[in-house]
Amino acid sequence: MEVFYTIFFWVIGSTLASFYCVIATRLPEGKSIVKPRSHCMHCHHELSWYELIPVFSYLFLRGKCRVCQKKIPFFCFLAEIITGTLFASSYLYFGFSYEFYVSLFLISLLILIFISDFLYMIILDSPLVITGIAVFFLKWRFYNLDTALSSLVDGAILFFFMLVVAFLGKILFKREALGGGDIKLSFIIGMTVGAPYGFMVLVLSTFLALPYATFSLLTNTSHEVPYGPFLISALCIVFLYYDKFSYILNLFT
Numbered sequence: 001m002e003v004f005y006t007i008f009f010w011v012i013g014s015t016l017a018s019f020y021c022v023i024a025t026r027l028p029e030g031k032s033i034v035k036p037r038s039h040c041m042h043c044h045h046e047l048s049w050y051e052l053i054p055v056f057s058y059l060f061l062r063g064k065c066r067v068c069q070k071k072i073p074f075f076c077f078l079a080e081i082i083t084g085t086l087f088a089s090s091y092l093y094f095g096f097s098y099e100f101y102v103s104l105f106l107i108s109l110l111i112l113i114f115i116s117d118f119l120y121m122i123i124l125d126s127p128l129v130i131t132g133i134a135v136f137f138l139k140w141r142f143y144n145l146d147t148a149l150s151s152l153v154d155g156a157i158l159f160f161f162m163l164v165v166a167f168l169g170k171i172l173f174k175r176e177a178l179g180g181g182d183i184k185l186s187f188i189i190g191m192t193v194g195a196p197y198g199f200m201v202l203v204l205s206t207f208l209a210l211p212y213a214t215f216s217l218l219t220n221t222s223h224e225v226p227y228g229p230f231l232i233s234a235l236c237i238v239f240l241y242y243d244k245f246s247y248i249l250n251l252f253t
């Protein structure tokens, strides 16, 4: 049965990822996610079923459109493989537990934020809202209503902390240091792992962002660095290695 579920969640993950590619590339441009149906970005021919099979269509078509021969975005293919693999590994690691269900939402958020924040410097609201609601009900279902309600307080603590940081950053550096999306994402971080671990996520995310920020400061003239991908990556790492981080947290408390 374990093999069945591993394959099942791989298929679910990779299928959802091709949907996430549509969401993360259409919504920031103000386009509908249902119409028009999936099509080639270059010649606009509508894709038939065999061009829509996650991962395999890309391999079968050798990464090119069947009609115009232009390249199909590689990042979608990559997102499909990564999401499928993360979904399946998450099942193998956590089994059917609270952690597993939450991880499915976090992985989805990870993929969506990587695409939309790197391409458009935008973190979409709807995936954040859906994740927030899901985490609330999962905490309620697997723990109790008190736990679910107190997670909202943790979310609010992180949210207001980041709001203050953004405000101070604006005064000190005279420019937008944190985007609204990063601040909203902080709410989800606090909700999911609680405020103390949430602050560890923030610290870890700055370490993760540092090499990229330095690199882009040296090479890029725009100086705009998306922070969302590093925040959500740090959240996934802390969520995955919760016990390791609890050891670090105990050293300080």
Ligand SMILES: [Zn+2]
Pocket: 040, 041, 042, 043, 044, 045, 065, 066, 067, 068, 069, 070
């Ligand atoms: Zn085409």
